[in-house]
Amino acid sequence: MLILTLALAEKLRLDQKYALLAERNAKRNAQEMAQQMTLELAQKAQDLEMTLKRQVRFVAMVSHEYRTPLAIIRTNLDLLSKKKHDPDGSLAFAVNKMKRAVSRLVEVLEINLDKARFATDDFMLRLEYIHLSALVGEVITQAKEFWPGRQLDYYPGDSPAIVISADRRLLKTALLNLLDNAVKYSPLESVVAVNLHCRANQASIGVTDHGCGIPPSEYGRVFEKHYRIPGNNSVVGTGMGLYLVARIVEEHHGRVAIQSVDEGTTVTIDLPIAGD
Numbered sequence: 001m002l003i004l005t006l007a008l009a010e011k012l013r014l015d016q017k018y019a020l021l022a023e024r025n026a027k028r029n030a031q032e033m034a035q036q037m038t039l040e041l042a043q044k045a046q047d048l049e050m051t052l053k054r055q056v057r058f059v060a061m062v063s064h065e066y067r068t069p070l071a072i073i074r075t076n077l078d079l080l081s082k083k084k085h086d087p088d089g090s091l092a093f094a095v096n097k098m099k100r101a102v103s104r105l106v107e108v109l110e111i112n113l114d115k116a117r118f119a120t121d122d123f124m125l126r127l128e129y130i131h132l133s134a135l136v137g138e139v140i141t142q143a144k145e146f147w148p149g150r151q152l153d154y155y156p157g158d159s160p161a162i163v164i165s166a167d168r169r170l171l172k173t174a175l176l177n178l179l180d181n182a183v184k185y186s187p188l189e190s191v192v193a194v195n196l197h198c199r200a201n202q203a204s205i206g207v208t209d210h211g212c213g214i215p216p217s218e219y220g221r222v223f224e225k226h227y228r229i230p231g232n233n234s235v236v237g238t239g240m241g242l243y244l245v246a247r248i249v250e251e252h253h254g255r256v257a258i259q260s261v262d263e264g265t266t267v268t269i270d271l272p273i274a275g276d
């Protein structure tokens with residue numbers, strides 16, 4: 001009886017020992033597997049980053065390659081527009097149309113380049129002092145060329161001398177994206193307005209449309225990369241516009257806010273005034 005009990009106890013002890021060993025082995029295997037997977041993931045992330053960087057370089061190269069021929073087309077269009085013999089004005093009309101198309105192409109290239117830069121966080125601000133009301137005026141002029149059928153009103157307010165420290169091209173990109181949305185998400189015959197204000201040490205640019213509006217529950221999400229409000233599929237877009245706007249404004253230590261009601265939307269960019 002005693003021998004049987006001892007044998008049973010020994011068996012129990014061995015069983016426990018093997019169970020413990022098996023548990024340790026399983027734990028070690030799981031740890032090794034997790035380590036291996038972490039390594040593979042890190043490698044994949046690195047590969048992806050490299051691919052993205054290569055893509056950015058490619059986009060930059062392509063944009064650059066396009067710039068020169070586009071500049072040649074522009075110069076020659078300028079020459080053509082100086083031609084005296086144009087009895088019915090059809091030459092000037094066609095040339096102006098082509099000039100607008102070239103401007104749009106240049107803009108698309110530049111915006112794509114900025115998007116690629118932001119996708120990899122591979123950018124540097126080129127800051128300079130800028131007269132804000134003049135810059136917004138330039139953007140409105142450009143926007144009128146892009147959307148000739150639309151009424152775009154500019155209210156520069158009573159503070160024409162607002163100076164900010166900003167990256168001119170990026171700021172233009174941000175404003176054009178807001179105007180693009182205002183035009184895209186509102187009826188053709190409706191007015192889009194841009195207001196410039198100065199409050200304390202902040203400059204504030206508001207873009208207002210009379211379109212479909214943004215529900216308050218979507219205010220946060222529309223700034224996410226690639227996010228588009230479901231149901232807007234008939235309008236072309238990538239969901240990158242407001243993400244880009246938010247990033248650009250953030251880089252300038254500013255703020256962007258949405259205010260939307262049934263009859264339209266105002267997106268406001270607040271930027272610190274230089275010297276503060």
Ligand SMILES: Nc1ncnc2c1ncn2[C@@H]1O[C@H](COP(=O)(O)OP(=O)(O)O)[C@@H](O)[C@H]1O
Nearest residue numbers: 181185213222228229237238239240241242265
């Ligand atoms: N002015 C606006 N009026 C109504 N909806 C808007 C407006 N601006 C942006 N949105 C909504 O926010 C989404 C994200 O905007 P954006 O990032 O510019 O992407 P995209 O215009 O390419 O769709 C849009 O898909 C649209 O649903």
Ligand SMILES: [Mg+2]
Nearest residue numbers: 181237241242
């Ligand atoms: Mg957009």
